Amino acid sequence: MKESASVEIFIIGNEILNGEIQDTNTHWLCKEITGMGGYVSRGTVLRDDLDCIARELRAAMDRGTGVIFTSGGLGPTADDLTLAAIAKCVGKELQLNAKAQQMIKESYDALFDRGILAQGGLTPAREKMAWLPAGSIPLYNTIGTAPCSLLHAEQTVFISLPGIPKELKGIFNSSLQPFLQETFRGGISVMHTITVCCNDESVLEPVLSRVVPAHPDVYIKSLATMPGETPELDITLTAVGSDQASLESLIGSALQDLKKGFSDLGFVSRDRVRTE
Secondary structure, three states: OOOOEEEEEEEHHHHHHHHOOOOOOOHHHHHHHHHHOOOOEEEEEOOOOOHHHHHHHHHHHHHOOOOOHHHHHHHOOOOOOOHHHHHHHHHHOEEOOOHHHHHHHHHHHHHHOOOOOOOOOOOOHHHHEEEEEEOOOEEEOOOOOEEEEEEEEOOOOEEEEEOOOOHHHHHHOOOOHHOOOOOOOOOOOOEEEEEEEEHHHHHHHHHHHHHHOOOOOOOOEEEEOOOOOOOOEEEEEEEOOOOOOHHHHHHHHHHHHHHHHHOOOOOEEEOOOOOO
């Protein structure tokens, strides 16, 4: 089975860590990336601190991360530092990107023509969003104004997305798709969830500790709750690859072993129907 592309996600913004805004982008990106066959190894939230961002991104590169997603810090204000941090991290200069500049101008002109903004065109603050690390490829933002930046650096690809969820999703589902399809090669994930009539994860450990290593291509995770919170707990099985039938077979084999093990312990388990 082909090894999944390793991914890390960095959410940038004081407003997240101050509790002003709830981060929903990590959850959404994890779900989408995993669904395409990627493997998200880490998600991190950082303040608007250039040196801190650059240091953490460099550490991710040193870990051998194949794709780094950043969200936030692409705007026109002085505290939007993500692109400068990436440039510092990879040892490149920030350069005015003519293509990004044109994208930004067109976006603001369109907003002006629709009566949303009082002024179109470029200003120094707006043009700031067109200064990208040397070698970056700007990708069009169909909803907002700041383009996505895609940069190949050493063994890592940086994908810098806006922090506004609607813009992030719009870019991910449009101009970023060719890269995603090529990188993850149309990979898919198959997930199955079972519910066990037991509220004590430790009681199920003998089964889990035996079945998990016996099925290394299936990620098996028990979703434990506080004792007494519910009489049941869920267990998810996930396999990632490119062939639906093979993945379902892997899941089915692990599922059979789990159910038999739980049954031998005297616990009833049932498939949980996914509604999403």
